[in-house]
Amino acid sequence: MKAANDTDLETTVHWHGLQLDNRFDGTHYTQDPIEPGDTFGYGISFPDPGVYWYHPHIRQDHGQEGRVQREVTPGRSSGRHRR
Numbered sequence: 001m002k003a004a005n006d007t008d009l010e011t012t013v014h015w016h017g018l019q020l021d022n023r024f025d026g027t028h029y030t031q032d033p034i035e036p037g038d039t040f041g042y043g044i045s046f047p048d049p050g051v052y053w054y055h056p057h058i059r060q061d062h063g064q065e066g067r068v069q070r071e072v073t074p075g076r077s078s079g080r081h082r083r
């Protein structure tokens with residue numbers, strides 16, 4: 001997922017409910033901010049059905065957030081519970 005910062009504030013995108021590399025977590029502890037006009041590529045995937053959410057980490061986030069819903073695909077295993 002590519003995040004494009006079209007605002008005039010630096011930001012990151014913080015993900016909730018995903019297992020991901022720390023460098024893609026999107027907090028200021030793990031990532032340098034995305035400067036206005038820049039982009040950042042997040043290496044994320046959604047192997048399990050569910051609802052996930054994300055929001056910007058900036059000083060004034062104005063309650064902005066988004067959701068990602070990964071639906072169950074009939075006949076397809078997530079691969080996480082195979083033996």
Ligand SMILES: [Cu+2]
Pocket residue numbers: 014015016055
């Ligand atoms: Cu968060």
